[in-house]
Amino acid sequence: MSEHEQPISMRFRIYRYDPESGAAPAMQDYVVDDLLPSMMLRDALLRIKAQDETLSFRHSCGEGVCGSDGVNINGRNGLACITPLKDLHQPVEVRPLPGMPVIRDLVVDMSRFFHHYRSVKPWLIVHDPMPEIELAQTPAEREKLDGLYECILCACCTTSCPSFWWNPDRFRGPAALLQAYRFLADNRDQATEERLNDLDGPYRLFRCHTIMNCADVCPKGLNPTAAIHNIKKLMAEQST
Ligand code: SF4
Ligand code: SF4
Numbered sequence: 184m185s186e187h188e189q190p191i192s193m194r195f196r197i198y199r200y201d202p203e204s205g206a207a208p209a210m211q212d213y214v215v216d217d218l219l220p221s222m223m224l225r226d227a228l229l230r231i232k233a234q235d236e237t238l239s240f241r242h243s244c245g246e247g248v249c250g251s252d253g254v255n256i257n258g259r260n261g262l263a264c265i266t267p268l269k270d271l272h273q274p275v276e277v278r279p280l281p282g283m284p285v286i287r288d289l290v291v292d293m294s295r296f297f298h299h300y301r302s303v304k305p306w307l308i309v310h311d312p313m314p315e316i317e318l319a320q321t322p323a324e325r326e327k328l329d330g331l332y333e334c335i336l337c338a339c340c341t342t343s344c345p346s347f348w349w350n351p352d353r354f355r356g357p358a359a360l361l362q363a364y365r366f367l368a369d370n371r372d373q374a375t376e377e378r379l380n381d382l383d384g385p386y387r388l389f390r391c392h393t394i395m396n397c398a399d400v401c402p403k404g405l406n407p408t409a410a411i412h413n414i415k416k417l418m419a420e421q422s423t
């Protein structure tokens with residue numbers, strides 16, 4: 184916080200929905216006083232929650248690590264805890280991540296997202312007998328995983344992907360595909376063929392039309408589009 188900052192009031196418009204109430208979803212306006220421009224959207228949501236305890240949203244770490252507070256902010260997905268208020272035009276519209284079933288207010292059902300994540304077997308598969316101490320990697324082999332392992336599973340990418348909105352049950356989505364490539368790129372993994380066969384077909388991988396929304400919104404600066412492109416390349420190599 185800068186000592187020169189002046190407190191400000193800000194206007195927010197938040198998506199509200201309580202399926203138990205029987206009422207239709209609606210946007211609700213709030214004004215929050217005494218905010219500082221360097222505060223994050225999560226701070227403002229906590230202030231709103233102090234005014235109106237019925238507002239529901241997820242959050243935990245407060246520093247872009249846990250991935251739990253992905254929301255749609257003025258039309259763009261992002262993490263509330265690392266989105267500075269000074270960057271937001273008002274009223275700040277906050278909605279749940281698009282294309283996911285809403286449980287309540289800003290809380291979405293992540294089951295489908297994690298179903299796709301688990302389906303790519305996001306763990307090392309090694310068929311050889313395991314060495315006694317470790318599966319060593321050279322620094323160069325390890326470097327190939329940079330930009331792949333840092334994903335915090337916030338779902339900002341997958342829920343901004345039109346191909347996922349249209350085929351949520353069949354297209355794996357950018358987050359799961361980034362993880363698929365994370366293991367395909369790992370020299371210790373021995374399930375390349377099995378992994379590629381599992382992604383073959385018209386939907387799981389090939390629904391990606393390189394629209395790039397995913398790479399634009401990733402709060403960790405990752406590039407699922409590039410990972411998807413690399414999987415397609417591996418598939419092409421496998422079939423020659
Ligand atoms: S590049 Fe592919 S995965 Fe990413 S948003 Fe576009 S269609 Fe979706
Ligand atoms: S790739 Fe980025 S946007 Fe997608 S789930 Fe991982 S951290 Fe979130």
Ligand code: FES
Nearest residue numbers: 243244245250264
């Ligand atoms: S609260 Fe953990 S990433 Fe925002």
